[in-house]
Amino acid sequence: MSRVVLITGATSGFGKECARIFAKNGDKIIICGRRAERLEELKNELVNSDVATLSFDVCDKDSIFEHINSLGEPYKNIDILINSAGLALGLGLAPDALLDDWERMIDTNIKGLLYVTKAVLPVMVRRKSGYIFNLGSIAGSWPYKGGNVYGASKAFVEQFSYNLRTDLEGMNIRVSNIEPGAAKTEFSDVRFKGKTDQADKVYDGYEPLVAKDIANLIFTLSNLPSHVNVNSLEVMPTAQTWAGLHVCKK
Numbered sequence: 321m322s323r324v325v326l327i328t329g330a331t332s333g334f335g336k337e338c339a340r341i342f343a344k345n346g347d348k349i350i351i352c353g354r355r356a357e358r359l360e361e362l363k364n365e366l367v368n369s370d371v372a373t374l375s376f377d378v379c380d381k382d383s384i385f386e387h388i389n390s391l392g393e394p395y396k397n398i399d400i401l402i403n404s405a406g407l408a409l410g411l412g413l414a415p416d417a418l419l420d421d422w423e424r425m426i427d428t429n430i431k432g433l434l435y436v437t438k439a440v441l442p443v444m445v446r447r448k449s450g451y452i453f454n455l456g457s458i459a460g461s462w463p464y465k466g467g468n469v470y471g472a473s474k475a476f477v478e479q480f481s482y483n484l485r486t487d488l489e490g491m492n493i494r495v496s497n498i499e500p501g502a503a504k505t506e507f508s509d510v511r512f513k514g515k516t517d518q519a520d521k522v523y524d525g526y527e528p529l530v531a532k533d534i535a536n537l538i539f540t541l542s543n544l545p546s547h548v549n550v551n552s553l554e555v556m557p558t559a560q561t562w563a564g565l566h567v568c569k570k
């Protein structure tokens with residue numbers, strides 16, 4: 321049966337590939353992002369599917385509620401929310417990192433995700449049905465140098481996902497925290513503020529994940545029987561492992 325799927329961060333990366341796979345499989349999609357022209361391009365690409373576009377900044381609370389509350393038939397009964405909008409800014413160590421970057425990551429990855437979730441929840445609660453996918457990260461569990469606030473914001477997403485699921489007990493609403501490792505999207509271009517040579521280096525010499533890998537997994541989870549909730553899913557490229565504990569010797 322066709323579902324209504326609202327996807328943030330649909331102009332790029334995981335969100336864009338989720339839009340493609342859900343739309344091509346007959347679901348109705350609502351694609352969101354700030355870059356309206358990219359939303360229109362994607363809508364044109366998916367011309368044989370039901371696609372609505374909503375252009376808003378997830379940091380703008382009022383705009384989010386206005387846009388989501390403005391949805392009419394056949395899009396207003398959202399079955400699936402994919403919270404993919406997010407970013408890392410900079411890889412500087414805490415003493416050097418920019419406070420503005422820290423604030424933007426908190427505003428986007430934490431507050432933005434909360435606003436969108438809060439705007440979508442009433443319809444799921446009323447219909448006693450829904451599935452929320454949050455894009456966490458391995459950075460939420462595994463510290464690395466320069467990960468400081470980005471990793472902390474993803475740790476928030478993980479714990480919020482579990483607490484949300486707990487609050488929604490008995491309401492037949494599933495919540496999964498998806499925790500990818502290194503994936504080649506526009507993520508590093510954004511992190512390094514357009515310095516593409518630095519961004520490309522992140523994925524040099526091994527086969528990273530691609531957005532389709534994560535979109536396929538999200539789509540698969542969305543088709544599990546409704547009594548099955550995958551709480552978290554950590555996914556890395558085969559080439560990526562853990563760094564081990566570090567000792568700073570004299």
Ligand code: NDP
Binds near residue numbers: 406
């Ligand atoms: P991309 O940079 O390719 O896509 C990010 C998306 O987020 C874009 O569509 C962008 O849309 C949207 N976005 C960013 N800021 C805002 C904002 N203020 N308002 C609305 N939309 C916004 O990155 P990915 O697809 O890789 O990242 C998606 C999610 O996955 C993020 O939460 C990221 O932290 C997480 N992640 C990424 C990993 C990776 O290695 N790539 C690994 C683990 C997690 P627009 O600019 O048009 O608004």
Ligand code: 8X3
Binds near residue numbers: 457458459501502
């Ligand atoms: C993105 C993965 O390892 O670059 O969340 O932080 S990582």
